[in-house]
Amino acid sequence: MKLRDARLCADCDEVYKAKGLYARCPSCGSESFALISRWVPTLHEFEKWIDNRTHEVKAYKNKGWGCCHIRHPHLTKGDKI
Numbered sequence: 434m435k436l437r438d439a440r441l442c443a444d445c446d447e448v449y450k451a452k453g454l455y456a457r458c459p460s461c462g463s464e465s466f467a468l469i470s471r472w473v474p475t476l477h478e479f480e481k482w483i484d485n486r487t488h489e490v491k492a493y494k495n496k497g498w499g500c501c502h503i504r505h506p507h508l509t510k511g512d513k514i
Contacts, residue, residue, distance in 0.1 A: 439469040 438450045442458040443465035449458060457464055474482065 436450055436470050436473060436475060437468075440464055440466040 434450045439448055440451050440456075440458075441448055442461065442463055444463040445461040447458050447460040448469065449456075449460075455464065455486075458466065477488060
């Protein structure tokens, strides 16, 4: 099953593959679902996220703020934690 096709039933927690636009859960018949891909990123999305974070950390380190500024963006360059 492809990640983009996987659905989680909101009523019975069954994971199933949708067959059609308005597919029902095969276990309970519910139409309430959540797309699994909303919580589980694909490898490409995860690598893109890591790459963006790496560039952000390098940019802050080059300014002399260190990594603490990412966790505390309200700080300015001379502040102590």
